[in-house]
Amino acid sequence: MEILTIGAKFGVYIVMALVLVFALGVVTLRNLFHSALCLAAVLVGTATVYLALRADFVAAIQILVYVGAVMTLIIFAIMLTEHLGEKTIRQTNRQSPAAILGLLGFIFMIGLVILRTPWPVTKRALATGTSVMSLGKALMGSYVFPFEIISVILIAALIGAVVIAKKDPEEKS
Amino acid sequence: MTMPGWLRSIEFAVDLSFVNAKGWFLDLLGKFLPGWIVVLTSIVISGVVILCMGPIIMMYLTLLERKLIGRIQNRYGPNRVGIWGLLQPIADGIKMFTKEDIVPANADKLIHLLAPIVIVIPALMVFLVVPFGERMTAANLNIGILYFIAVSSITTIPIFMGSWASRNKYSLLGGMRTAAQMISYEIPMTLSVVPVIMMSQSLSTNTIVMTQCGDVDLHWFVFTPWGLTGFMIFFLCAVAECNRPPFDLPEAESELVAGFHTEYSGMKFALFYMAEYMNAFTLCGIATTLFLGGWQGPFLPSWLWFFGKTFLLICVMIWFRGTFPRFRVDQLMGFAWKFLLPLTLINILVAGLWQFVPERTAWLYSVPILIVSLWTLVKLNRHFVPEKRAYPLAD
Amino acid sequence: MIVPLPHILIFSLLLFAIGIYGALVRRNIIGILISIELMLNAANINLIAFSKTTSLAPETGQIFALFVIAIAAMSAAVGLAIVLALFRVRKTVYTDEVNLLKW
Amino acid sequence: MMFGMGILKGLWVTLKNFVTSYFCKPGSGGIFTVQYPEERCAEFENFRNFPFLVYDGSPDKIRCVACGICERECPPKCISITMATDAAVPNTVDQKNIKVGAGKPARRPEIFNIDYSLCMNCGMCEAVCPFDSIYMDHAFETTAMGNRTDLLKHKEDLLKSNDYFLKVRPTLAAAVTEKRRIAEEKKRAAAQPPQGPAL
Numbered sequence: 001m002e003i004l005t006i007g008a009k010f011g012v013y014i015v016m017a018l019v020l021v022f023a024l025g026v027v028t029l030r031n032l033f034h035s036a037l038c039l040a041a042v043l044v045g046t047a048t049v050y051l052a053l054r055a056d057f058v059a060a061i062q063i064l065v066y067v068g069a070v071m072t073l074i075i076f077a078i079m080l081t082e083h084l085g086e087k088t089i090r091q092t093n094r095q096s097p098a099a100i101l102g103l104l105g106f107i108f109m110i111g112l113v114i115l116r117t118p119w120p121v122t123k124r125a126l127a128t129g130t131s132v133m134s135l136g137k138a139l140m141g142s143y144v145f146p147f148e149i150i151s152v153i154l155i156a157a158l159i160g161a162v163v164i165a166k167k168d169p170e171e172k173s
Numbered sequence: 174m175t176m177p178g179w180l181r182s183i184e185f186a187v188d189l190s191f192v193n194a195k196g197w198f199l200d201l202l203g204k205f206l207p208g209w210i211v212v213l214t215s216i217v218i219s220g221v222v223i224l225c226m227g228p229i230i231m232m233y234l235t236l237l238e239r240k241l242i243g244r245i246q247n248r249y250g251p252n253r254v255g256i257w258g259l260l261q262p263i264a265d266g267i268k269m270f271t272k273e274d275i276v277p278a279n280a281d282k283l284i285h286l287l288a289p290i291v292i293v294i295p296a297l298m299v300f301l302v303v304p305f306g307e308r309m310t311a312a313n314l315n316i317g318i319l320y321f322i323a324v325s326s327i328t329t330i331p332i333f334m335g336s337w338a339s340r341n342k343y344s345l346l347g348g349m350r351t352a353a354q355m356i357s358y359e360i361p362m363t364l365s366v367v368p369v370i371m372m373s374q375s376l377s378t379n380t381i382v383m384t385q386c387g388d389v390d391l392h393w394f395v396f397t398p399w400g401l402t403g404f405m406i407f408f409l410c411a412v413a414e415c416n417r418p419p420f421d422l423p424e425a426e427s428e429l430v431a432g433f434h435t436e437y438s439g440m441k442f443a444l445f446y447m448a449e450y451m452n453a454f455t456l457c458g459i460a461t462t463l464f465l466g467g468w469q470g471p472f473l474p475s476w477l478w479f480f481g482k483t484f485l486l487i488c489v490m491i492w493f494r495g496t497f498p499r500f501r502v503d504q505l506m507g508f509a510w511k512f513l514l515p516l517t518l519i520n521i522l523v524a525g526l527w528q529f530v531p532e533r534t535a536w537l538y539s540v541p542i543l544i545v546s547l548w549t550l551v552k553l554n555r556h557f558v559p560e561k562r563a564y565p566l567a568d
Numbered sequence: 569m570i571v572p573l574p575h576i577l578i579f580s581l582l583l584f585a586i587g588i589y590g591a592l593v594r595r596n597i598i599g600i601l602i603s604i605e606l607m608l609n610a611a612n613i614n615l616i617a618f619s620k621t622t623s624l625a626p627e628t629g630q631i632f633a634l635f636v637i638a639i640a641a642m643s644a645a646v647g648l649a650i651v652l653a654l655f656r657v658r659k660t661v662y663t664d665e666v667n668l669l670k671w
Numbered sequence: 672m673m674f675g676m677g678i679l680k681g682l683w684v685t686l687k688n689f690v691t692s693y694f695c696k697p698g699s700g701g702i703f704t705v706q707y708p709e710e711r712c713a714e715f716e717n718f719r720n721f722p723f724l725v726y727d728g729s730p731d732k733i734r735c736v737a738c739g740i741c742e743r744e745c746p747p748k749c750i751s752i753t754m755a756t757d758a759a760v761p762n763t764v765d766q767k768n769i770k771v772g773a774g775k776p777a778r779r780p781e782i783f784n785i786d787y788s789l790c791m792n793c794g795m796c797e798a799v800c801p802f803d804s805i806y807m808d809h810a811f812e813t814t815a816m817g818n819r820t821d822l823l824k825h826k827e828d829l830l831k832s833n834d835y836f837l838k839v840r841p842t843l844a845a846a847v848t849e850k851r852r853i854a855e856e857k858k859r860a861a862a863q864p865p866q867g868p869a870l
Contacts, residue, residue, distance in 0.1 A: 003209050009570050016571075016579045023583055023606055027590035032598060033337055037284070039602050040330050042583075046609050049579075052570050055616045058633045060319040062612075065637050068326030068359070070605065070644045072352055075333045077598055077648040079349070081655045093664060099592040103585045114577045121573055121621045130619075130626045132316060132376055138627035139634075150638050157642035161649035167656065244692045245685045248704050496685040497678075 012052045019045035032078050040071050057132050188474040192308050195219075219311045223300040231450040232262030237484075238491050245495035266443070274439035281338035288335035289437065289444035295327045296451040303458040304378045306468045306476030317378035318370060321459055322363050325414065325452070329355050332433050335445070339436030347432030350502065351423035355414060357506055361513035362410035365403045368524030369394055369463045378459075382467035393466035398539045399524040402547075404464035406513055406520070408486070411456035413509070415449055417490055419497035422505055457486035503559065512550050519546045576617040584610035595662045597654070601647045608640040716840055719794050719807030721787050724829045725836050733830065734804035737780035741796035741805055749789035750796060755781035785829060787813055788822040803847045809839050 022045065025038035043066045050059035139147055186193075195218060203211045236258060240250030251258035276285055302317045304310040314320050329352045336348020370376055372394065373384040385393050394400035413420035416432075423432040434445045461467055461482040470478035500508070523539045530538070587610060590603025612633045619629015655661055691700035705712050726733045737754040757775045796805045808831075815821030837844040 004212065005570065012571050013575075016575075020579070020582055020586070023586040026602055026606060027586055027593070032596055033281075034284070035599065035602060037287075037330070037334065039605060042606065043609065044327075046613060049576075049613060050616055053576070053616050053620045055620065055630050055633070056314070056316050057319070058612075058616060058630050058637075060316050060323040061634060061637060063323040064319070064326050065641055066605075066609075068323070068329065069356070070641050072329050072333070072356060073641075073644055073648055074598065074602060074605075075330075075337075076349075076352075077651055079333075079337065079345070080652060081598065081661045093593065093595050096589075096593045099589055103589055106588075107581060107585050110581050111578060114574050114581065119573050119621065130630055132319075135627050135630055138625070139631055143628075143631050146635060150635055154638060154642060157646050161645040164646070164649035165652045241689070244702075245689045247688060247692050247700075247702055249702060249706075492682065492685060492689075495689075496681045 008052070012049065015045055015048050015052075019049070032082060033075070036071065036074050036078055039074070040067055043067050043071070054129055057130075057135055184472065184474065188307055188476075190474075191306070191476070223297065223311055227297055227300060227451050228447060230454050231447045232266065234450045234454060234487065235265065235446075236262050237487070238494070241488060241491045242495050245492070269440060269443035269446075272439040272442075274441060275436070277339055277341065277436045280340050280436065284334045284338035285436070286441070288331045288338060289441040289448075291334065292328060292331035292448040293444050293451075295324045296448040296455070298324050299452075299455040299459075302378055303455055304382055304462055304467050305458075305479050306474070309468075309476060310379055313377060313379050315375065315377045318366055318376050318381070318459075318463070321378075321455075322359075322366065325456075326359055328448075328452070335437070336433035339433075341436050344433050344435040347423045347435070351416060351433055354416075354420065354423060354505060354509075357509040358410045358413035358420075358513075361406055361509060361517045362414060364514070364517035364521065365406040365410065366463060367517075367521050368399050368403050371521075371524055372527075378462050378467070382462055382469060385466040386469050391466060391469065391471075393464065393469070395464045395466075397527070398536065398543050399520050399527060400464055402516065402520045402543055403524075404460065406517055407460055407463065408489075409513065410509075411453075411460055412490055412493060413505075415452040415456060417449075417453060418494040419500055420505060422499055422502060453487060453490060454483065457483045457490065460486055507554065512554055515550055516546065519543065573617060573621050576613065580610040580613040580617070583607075583613070595664060597651050597661050597663060597666075598648070600663070601644060601651070604647075605640060605644065608636055608643075612636050714809050716842065718809055719797075720792050720811045721790055721808055721813060721824075722785060722794075722796050722805050722829070723808045723831045724783065724826070725804055725806060725833055726830050727833050730827075730830050733779060733826075734802050735780050735783065735800075736778040736802050736804075737783070738802070740799050740801065744795050744799045745790075746793060746795060747789045747791055749786040751782070751784045751786075752780050753782045755779040780826060783826040783829060784823055786823050788819070803851065806836060806840065806843070 019042050022038045022041040026035045026042060029035040029038065043062065047059040047062045047067075050056070050062060195215070198218075199211050199215055202214055236251065239261070240258065243250035251261040254260040254264045276282060299321055301311045302314060302321050310317075332348050332351050332355070336344040336346075336351075369381060373381040375381070385391070395404045416423060434442055437445060458479070461479060465482045465486075466478075467482075468475035468479040473481075519542065523542055527535050527539060584607055587603045587605075587607035590606060591600050594600050594603060615629045615633045615636065617629075619626055619633075651661060654666065658666055660666065688700070692702050695701040697703035724733060724735055735752075737752050739752055739754075742748075742750045742752050755777045757777045792807065794807050797807050813822070833844070833848065837848065
């Protein structure tokens, strides 16, 4: 049976590598629509990583909210602002070498921290799975206040977005 | 009414014939090959069954649709290829294979190719969760329904890809409209599932079907007031979700040629076509699972009950196609946001109260609430006539 | 836990770094918004990984991941509304062309 | 309760239509489509398609006298006729030892071609023909591979017997045959010595 777990581990590493490749695609592709699609691939990839971490509720929510709604929002915005099929002009400004250097340093430092610290991985925590039932209880139990705040913020953002994006009648264009 | 013992055992045997066959085959395999191969083959078997069953169901759905639409319009459906036209789907398949695959000149080649592939994957992935019979669900996920809603919400992305990549005004318009329609009908569909989840205390499709069990006195959710309204809303959203008439404005032949798959021909168009019909089948399957008691039924084997109910729902979808004219864009959107959404919220409220009140009084208060809310919503959605449009440049 | 914790942390670190690189380097505002989504996703992966392995209540990580997803959706919505308003007025979506506060 | 009624009525109509298509006879709601190659519609007598030539008895007793009226009248000009010349009377030579009767135009068509690909079934030839020799047929299945060559019908393809004419267009053919029979008798009566009024 352990071959299957090795296979699963191998699969997860492949998914992680793919996600990183698509993430690079998001950042470097000249055509914005292609980078948006790479973002969709990254999101689905992270959903599979969540599945590997036994967090299937969050994976489903990620696909539902991110890939279903946020991606559509982004693609609508791209369609409304980009001229269909015009020559894609230079997408990156001149800061890229400096940015790369800084980031390499950042990665190196944080990487060292990750590899050095002894993470308190307790056997008991590994065993306990989180069922949707316990998530619901926690969400309605100890986290009911942030839950309500989030819904208030969602409504505010909804109305704000509509007011900002709406074309006010007296404007000429 | 308890069935005689021997009849029950026969019914049980027939019912689980497929499951037993698979079990027997796996045991046979288990004798020779190591354990993990057996696990792998069981996954592969259910995968292969789904991958074969999906397209075959899609092919014969197209035939069923053309036959029923023909009969509604007082003419025969296809009856030339094979007896009663049974080989017609194969003929269509060959036609789709051999048709030339035209790619527009300045289309975005890669995305143009990718769109039909990405639209078929969610259509096939949803089969994982549909419970075809007793113990015949491909994967018994404990987030079954949420998985179904999440995967069926992915289909907006390939629609964008298809319409944007073909660099065609009409397909772009059609793509935008389809995406807007699918999002606005996804919300009532998701909310109409909530009462069922509340009642069956779990997201997994199997437990949902088990809570509706009852040998002869059927406890299907559709026989409760909130279940009936939930079923109506879910079914209407299902019809809208797979772009079937009367909600098929985005790919209406008269206005947008064929909506987002205008520039597709040959095999790519066949994939779009297949995805649409598989969506129709899975949505009807999930509607039966949620509201019509899935594979629950008095005598016949369980999978027969499931396929019977699903094909009944598909015939109703085809019946809709034969009857209703197309919605206008604003009616289409208004119906989802101003009519279905409030109705689902009220439905959730009624289903919530359903648990705390004994059965008899529950009926007394829920039916009037639903009827009054339906009536007020209808009154609120008066017939909306768009005001006369001003054309400043015309005069 | 199929994959040991440090590997996941490095993976989310790389994803976060790529997100920062995108935000710094992209000229198109929507490109920047997309990279911010990447960064939020990287943070989510860390939340879930820690909720799975360390001993604090297992649900907290996942609930905070849900909150982060909700916040990210909101930021995308408001951000893109601003971009649309900007595009309608300035006809451009490129950051270095939008540098005059008001005229 | 007026909101749902329109929808339900519509659904009821299609359901009734669906059910009656199975159980009712073609007249009252059943399916009346005719499966073309197997079943055929009843042909109307006056249905006209490509013209054909009539002969009495045997093909060489053709009614057509090659007068060329139909050739001139035909709007798309798809008929072409050349008059036959008499063959020389056997073993008789006149004074300039030219065979007697050779080359004299005979009242028979040598070549009578109708180009079916041009013919528009207008029936003008049938209307103008004074000798009741050309009529419109019912045969519409005249597909051919090469449209320039195969659809040019020659005299042999066009000739059809009078009883075919009677079968295809019964009333008209009966009237025509009756008329010709009376004309025949009057001619025969005139050809005999006029013993009638002189007595």
